[in-house]
Amino acid sequence: MRRSGYRETMGALLVAGLGLSAAACGSDESARPTQGTGATAAGNAPVSISINCVPPKTNKAERQNFEDDMAEFQKLNPDIKIEKASDAFPCYEPRTFEAKLAGGRLETVFYANFPNVGRLMESGQAADITPYLDTVKTYGDLNGSTEIFKKDGKVYGVPTDGYGMGLVYNRKLFTQAGLDPNNPPRTWAEVQAAAKRIAALGPGYVGFGEYSGGNTGGWHFTASIYGHGGDVITPDGRKAAFNTPEGRAVLENLKQMRWADDSMGSRLFIKWEDLMKAMAGGRMGMMLGAPDVLVPLRNDFQARFEDYAVAAQPEAKALLNGGKGFMINPKATPEQIRAGLKWIEFQYLTPGKGQLDYERARSQDYPVGQPYPDLWKAGSATGTQVLDARKQHATVDPAQYAQWVEGSKGLPAKPEPGPYAQEIYAILDTPMSAVLTRKGADVERLLADAEAKVDALLAKKG
Amino acid sequence: MRGARGRPPTRRRRDVKRNLTAYGFLCGALICFAFFSWYPMVWEVVLSFQRTNFVDPPVWVGLENFVTVFEDAAFGPAWKNTALFTLLALVCGYGIPFVVAIVLNELRHARAYLRFVVYLPVMLPPAVGVLLFQWFYDPEAGLFNQILGFLHLPPLDWLNSSDTALISLVVVSTWMNLGSGTLIYLAALQTVPSELYEAAELDGAGLLKRIRHVTIPQTRLILLVMLLLQIVATMQVFIEPYLLTGGGPENSTVSVVYLMYQYAFNFGNVNGGNALGVMLMLVLMVFSALYLRLSRDDTKEEAPR
Numbered sequence: 081m082r083r084s085g086y087r088e089t090m091g092a093l094l095v096a097g098l099g100l101s102a103a104a105c106g107s108d109e110s111a112r113p114t115q116g117t118g119a120t121a122a123g124n125a126p127v128s129i130s131i132n133c134v135p136p137k138t139n140k141a142e143r144q145n146f147e148d149d150m151a152e153f154q155k156l157n158p159d160i161k162i163e164k165a166s167d168a169f170p171c172y173e174p175r176t177f178e179a180k181l182a183g184g185r186l187e188t189v190f191y192a193n194f195p196n197v198g199r200l201m202e203s204g205q206a207a208d209i210t211p212y213l214d215t216v217k218t219y220g221d222l223n224g225s226t227e228i229f230k231k232d233g234k235v236y237g238v239p240t241d242g243y244g245m246g247l248v249y250n251r252k253l254f255t256q257a258g259l260d261p262n263n264p265p266r267t268w269a270e271v272q273a274a275a276k277r278i279a280a281l282g283p284g285y286v287g288f289g290e291y292s293g294g295n296t297g298g299w300h301f302t303a304s305i306y307g308h309g310g311d312v313i314t315p316d317g318r319k320a321a322f323n324t325p326e327g328r329a330v331l332e333n334l335k336q337m338r339w340a341d342d343s344m345g346s347r348l349f350i351k352w353e354d355l356m357k358a359m360a361g362g363r364m365g366m367m368l369g370a371p372d373v374l375v376p377l378r379n380d381f382q383a384r385f386e387d388y389a390v391a392a393q394p395e396a397k398a399l400l401n402g403g404k405g406f407m408i409n410p411k412a413t414p415e416q417i418r419a420g421l422k423w424i425e426f427q428y429l430t431p432g433k434g435q436l437d438y439e440r441a442r443s444q445d446y447p448v449g450q451p452y453p454d455l456w457k458a459g460s461a462t463g464t465q466v467l468d469a470r471k472q473h474a475t476v477d478p479a480q481y482a483q484w485v486e487g488s489k490g491l492p493a494k495p496e497p498g499p500y501a502q503e504i505y506a507i508l509d510t511p512m513s514a515v516l517t518r519k520g521a522d523v524e525r526l527l528a529d530a531e532a533k534v535d536a537l538l539a540k541k542g
Numbered sequence: 543m544r545g546a547r548g549r550p551p552t553r554r555r556r557d558v559k560r561n562l563t564a565y566g567f568l569c570g571a572l573i574c575f576a577f578f579s580w581y582p583m584v585w586e587v588v589l590s591f592q593r594t595n596f597v598d599p600p601v602w603v604g605l606e607n608f609v610t611v612f613e614d615a616a617f618g619p620a621w622k623n624t625a626l627f628t629l630l631a632l633v634c635g636y637g638i639p640f641v642v643a644i645v646l647n648e649l650r651h652a653r654a655y656l657r658f659v660v661y662l663p664v665m666l667p668p669a670v671g672v673l674l675f676q677w678f679y680d681p682e683a684g685l686f687n688q689i690l691g692f693l694h695l696p697p698l699d700w701l702n703s704s705d706t707a708l709i710s711l712v713v714v715s716t717w718m719n720l721g722s723g724t725l726i727y728l729a730a731l732q733t734v735p736s737e738l739y740e741a742a743e744l745d746g747a748g749l750l751k752r753i754r755h756v757t758i759p760q761t762r763l764i765l766l767v768m769l770l771l772q773i774v775a776t777m778q779v780f781i782e783p784y785l786l787t788g789g790g791p792e793n794s795t796v797s798v799v800y801l802m803y804q805y806a807f808n809f810g811n812v813n814g815g816n817a818l819g820v821m822l823m824l825v826l827m828v829f830s831a832l833y834l835r836l837s838r839d840d841t842k843e844e845a846p847r
Contacts, residue, residue: 174807182596199810203595284682294788295808346681348702350788410597502808506789507615513791517702533615540613 127415129188130164131423133171133406141444143167149434153426160419171404172196181205181409188412189420192237193404194228195299195496201231202499206407207417210235215421218429221460225403228495237407238421240428240435241372243452244399244493245303246484247271248359248369252387253278253285257365264391264483268333271366271394275343278365286364287343290334290516293350297512298505300368302400302497304330309397312497312504313538320534322508323527331523335515348516356381359388368393370402371451371484378447385447389480392487401493403453429455431465438473449474451481500541507533583823590816607817611805619793620801623708624777627797630709631776635716636769639723644753646724647731657728664721672785675714676701679786701787704794711782711795719775723768730764731757763836770833774826798822 131150135142150162164187168176171191180186192200200206213219213235219226222239229237251261257277265271275287291300301322302312310326313319338344349355356373358364360381371390378385393399406424408417427434438448449470456463497504511526558565590607594600611617646656663671678685679700687697700710738756747755758765780799783789789796789804798818806815 174810178596178810178812196810203810204597205595292788293790294784295804296788297790346699346702348787348791350790500809502804502810506804506808509788509790510792513704517699517704517791536613536615540610 125415126159126161127413127419128161128163129412129416129419129423130166131162131189131420132166132168132187133191134165134167136167136169142446145437145440145444149427152433153423156426157419157422160422162423178205184411186409188409188416189406189423190409191404192407194239194242194402195501197228197237197405197407198231198496198499198501200407201229201236205410206236207410207412208234208236209238209408209417209421212414212417212421215418216425216429218425218462221456221462222429223455223457223463224493225401225405225455228401228403229405229407237405238424238429239403239405239453239455240424241405241453242401242403242455242493243370243372244401244454244488244491245307245368245370245393245396246390246399246488247366247393248373248388248390249366250359250362250364250387251389252362252384253281253365257281261389262479264389265366265394266392266487268329268394272333272337272341272343275337275365276341279341279343279345284345284363286345286347286358287341287366288337289349289355289358289364289367290344290512291349291355292513292516293348293509295502295505295509296350296352298508301330301508301512302501302505303368303393304333306398306400306494307393307396312508313534317498318538320504320531320538322534323531327527328523331511331515331521331526334512335521335523338516339519344516348513353381359383362387371481372402374480375447375450386477386480389483391483392491396488396491398492398494399488401495403455429462431462431469436466436469438469442473442475445475447476449476449478449481451485500537503537504534507537586816586819586823589813590820593813603813607811607813608821610811611801611814611818611821614801616789616793616796616801616804620796620798623794623796624779624798627708627712627715627779628773628776630712631715631779632769632772634712635719635723635776636772638716639720640727640765642720642724643727643731644757646728657725660724661721663718666718668718668781669785671718672714672782675710675717676786679710702791704790704792707787707791707795711779711786714782714786715776715779719772723772726764726768727761730761734760763839766836767833770829770836773829774833777822777826777829 135146137143150165154160154162166187172193174196177186192206210233216238219238223242225239225242226235228239229235247264249261249264254261254264254274257274257280259274259277265274271288278287279285291297305312305322305326308326308329310324310330311321314321334344347358349358355364355367355369356377359367359369359373360377360383362383369390374385374388374390377383377388406420406428408420412420428436430436432439435453441448456466507530511521511523511530514521514526515523589600591602591604592600593603593606642660646653646660649656666674677683681687681697681699681702684700686700690697699706701707734757738760739752742752742756778799779797780803783795783797783800784803787795789800799822802815802818802822804815805811805818
């Protein structure tokens with residue numbers, strides 16, 4: 081009897097182990113986003129979708145708003161059921177994205193920030209939504225940021241936020257250094273002069289901060305060279321295009337500030353939050369940054385909102401287009417794609433609803449009046465409506481953004497340099513870190529080396 | 543197992559029966575290893591020969607992923623940095639715990655307290671330890687440059703120069719791993735029979751001679767095993783460059799695992815990352831095989847005693 085007891089135990093252990101593993105791996109059936117179930121009020125077949133980017137529970141008011149929005153959306157669309165809403169933060173996490181996709185756990189509608197969109201399209205990890213675009217009624221009013229979601233004439237996503245690069249500066253430090261906070265630098269020569277004045281305030285003060293590692297250096301090199309009117313890759317995407325006078329200007333400018341003027345400090349900034357922390361710390365005068373930087377400076381890095389403002393990128397001829405949007409799971413059914421697009425439109429692109437409900441935002445003391453999302457064609461019906469509402473309910477001082485709005489008008493917005501932007505950024509980290517750490521760095525040679533590397537990379541990718 | 547009842551149990555069957563409990567316990571570990579270690583490893587090898595986007599069926603591409611990473615401009619620097627890091631970590635980090643262990647073993651007072659202090663860094667989450675050093679290394683207000691200033695020495699660039707960044711990371715890694723190494727050596731030292739020391743002392747051996755002729759020969763195997771384990775661990779250096787330098791300045795701290803991370807998560811090329819992983823695994827397997835060989839010799843030698 082004991083023997084069979086053992087056998088049972090062994091059997092139970094094995095079964096438990098296998099069961100666990102099966103549960104952990106998921107099955108093929110779950111690979112497809114959830115299918116519709118249940119009854120429907122309208123005549124259409126019911127459809128279930130899942131979404132992400134729900135505000136975290138710690139952010140009670142925003143969470144409540146979002147849940148109210150979901151309820152309203154489902155009431156308006158009784159045939160659509162939001163079956164799962166994920167609040168994982170950050171909304172896009174490259175470390176889990178592919179695991180979720182492989183395991184069938186990726187949401188029907190998923191968030192993507194502009195730098196990742198090209199790559200997701202290139203590798204076929206987002207659904208082609210071209211035939212369903214008529215679902216988003218305001219799509220025609222959107223500006224050039226829709227281009228970011230296009231590849232070979234097909235559309236793979238919808239932008240829901242967008243902004244061009246600018247110059248973020250600390251007004252308080254400007255005053256302290258005897259500079260006019262209402263008249264920020266408009267040229268790089270003026271930036272250099274202002275940076276020198278701020279650095280002269282004492283040890284630990286940094287006039288201008290810049291990234292140099294972990295792919296952020298290449299990212300800001302791109303923003304800078306776009307501003308100078310240059311490019312990172314050729315229009316056909318086959319060759320590097322930054323070993324030019326514009327590219328040299330970017331590096332020479334940094335070299336001048338770092339070594340000749342000694343106005344950049346000696347600390348290296350490698351992660352996105354590094355510059356944000358330094359800026360919020362109150363001893364850094366200026367950095368490249370889009371207008372969307374001010375709110376996180378206050379919310380996440382405890383900076384005094386009123387102390388900061390954003391001006392136009394100096395001497396800019398074009399602006400790197402930052403922003404985010406939503407894409408659809410490549411395994412979604414046509415019905416789910418339509419339902420997902422309806423959700424995107426409702427929550428992010430409908431004046432007076434969701435993220436554009438400025439009246440509600442003002443009543444809850446959220447900042448209203450920032451010049452983004454900058455998503456609509458000038459003069460379009462939706463754009464005018466959004467701008468009017470934003471102005472009407474504004475809670476922030478428009479002066480904090482006025483210089484950026486004025487100075488960026490009419491500047492073309494340029495997307496990241498192709499689907500291999502991150503690889504290119506990693507290569508461009510080298511010249512950026514070189515000019516910021518080595519006094520005798522040879523700008524020409526650094527650019528030539530990086531050019532050869534990017535050429536080789538692009539040749540391989542064909 | 544079916545039909546076992548009623549038949550006279552063979553010897554083999556008896557052995558199995560006797561060991562059933564042991565197999566039962568083994569089962570849990572085996573399942574864990576199978577699903578969390580071996581299965582991912584096999585999958586890694588498979589993925590390194592495929593191109594997949596996790597949507598369409600994967601395509602077999604032979605050695606294409608290996609060629610891609612091999613031709614990457616950062617491939618050479620990554621291996622060079624990893625080898626240099628491992629070497630420097632051995633030079634700096636391998637001897638220190640042994641010396642600390644000997645000192646702690648010789649001390650008569652405050653032993654428990656000192657052991658605790660030495661082990662403390664191991665208890666810090668690695669990310670916290672690494673970020674602590676970010677402050678130590680700060681070129682302006684950092685502790686290290688303050689100390690140098692106090693001693694009237696010129697400040698160093700630490701992480702901010704391609705000349706010193708890698709060695710700065712070695713210091714972090716040595717500090718973080720000092721505690722566990724010391725503890726293992728201490729345990730080994732305590733197994734050395736005290737008669738041997740007494741005999742050596744009677745023969746007139748001083749401290750250094752005692753270490754050379756008694757301590758080191760007696761702990762030789764542990765020393766060797768620790769050497770190999772350290773090589774295997776330090777070749778996988780990731781968190782230090784990831785958190786402190788982002789691979790810079792000028793690629794001077796890109797390690798193989800950092801590059802692997804870039805491929806898998808930033809470049810969206812999981813297959814390239816897997817190819818790098820397989821290459822690293824092959825190199826580490828050589829050291830692991832040596833380790834296995836040594837630990838087997840160890841048990842053989844110990845057995846007759």
